[in-house]
Amino acid sequence: MKEDMYSIKMRAVRKEKHISGAERIISEKEIEVLVQQLTARALGHSKGKPDFINITIQNIGNQAIEYIAPLNIATITVDDYFKGRECAIKALQKSGLSCKTSQAILNMLKTCNTMRGAILLDIHSLERLEPDENRGVRVTNIDWSFKIKEDLEKALEKKGLNNNHVKEAVALASKVSNAPGIVAELCWSDDPDYTAGYVASKDVGYMRITKLKPLGDSTGGRVFCFDSSKTSIEECIEYLQKKVTLIHKIPMIKD
Ligand code: PML
Ligand code: MG
Ligand code: MG
Ligand code: MG
Structure with a gap:
């Protein structure tokens, strides 16, 4: 049993x-x-x-648990967060978004802090779609399968990435990129002492960017980019919040 x-x-x-x-x-x-x-x-x-x-x-x-594959990880090292944000815009465009939409997504995160969940943004109207905008959409029921946890930690350790921020963000981003209608995600941490963030999508994988905000800044959070022509928002939210998903493979980790 x-x-x-x-x-x-x-x-x-x-x-x-x-x-x-x-x-x-x-x-x-x-x-x-x-x-x-x-x-x-x-x-x-x-x-x-x-x-x-x-x-x-x-x-x-x-x-029934859905077992999913992780996004592969790559890290882009930048000198400052201005360069980092340029890289983020390029990665969003590589994921299929226009320059204007990518810029709007970035601007949204600049003003965001201490939201428990993520912003869900319609890429056509640029309107927010969360039922409760103070709370945002909270992704739950996602983790690494305990069967691979040790190997995962070893693989991350080799690249100096074995910390909670990375482990949890890669798991979450892998589920999000698999959700119906989601085309890309932009995130940087709202922790004032953690400046890294990422763009994630099926096209670019989990693209870490070492600086996306200045040290000491407590803005941050997540924007999920949703294509409303593909599916209903209810279906997307249901998947993000309810479907129990475990990641069953170790990601490829590029330098
Ligand atoms: C990383 O370094 O790859 C993780 C960046 C995002 C972390 C988000 C958070 O911890 O709040
Ligand atoms: Mg958090
Ligand atoms: Mg998708
Ligand atoms: Mg945090």
Whole structure:
């Protein structure tokens, strides 16, 4: 019999603002260790001590899990965030977006901070499509399969990329690029001490860019670019939030 799987989610809040969040999909025997890890993470966040930490453990049973392949990883090293943003625009264009749309997407992230979820943007009208704009669309039910976690960490370690930002962002971006109607994603972290970000799409893979904002800046978040001529927004949101997805392969990692 297949064993039950559990979704464990952590969320930490300070002065009513989101400071940290994470999710794992694991088996029962891993729950205790994960509770410890996620608690430590919430308490040690660069955005300060949380007023409350919420950890939720949900038995998701042995429902059909979708196993997906990861996007391959490449890193572009830039001297400053101006260059980084030029690279991001080019990568968005390579993913099929016009210059004007790519610029609009970038401008949107410049004014974004402490949103729990992502902006979902219609690439034709440039309108936001999330049902609740303060919250955004939160991608959940995504993780690396525990069977490959050790090998994944070794592969990332070799390239100096074995950290939570990268591991979680690649998993999330791989699910997002697989969602109905999504053509590309732009992200940089809202953590003031983490300046890297990425453009992700089927065309460019997971393209990391080492600087997309100045150090100390707490803007950031995610914009998912949605092609409304392909499918309905409901179908896309349903997939992003509900479908339980695990990544079953190690990504290729270019220098
Ligand atoms: C985040 O941690 O909030 C997003 C991280 C994005 C960049 C990750 C990377 O270095 O590849
Ligand atoms: Mg976050
Ligand atoms: Mg798609
Ligand atoms: Mg963060």
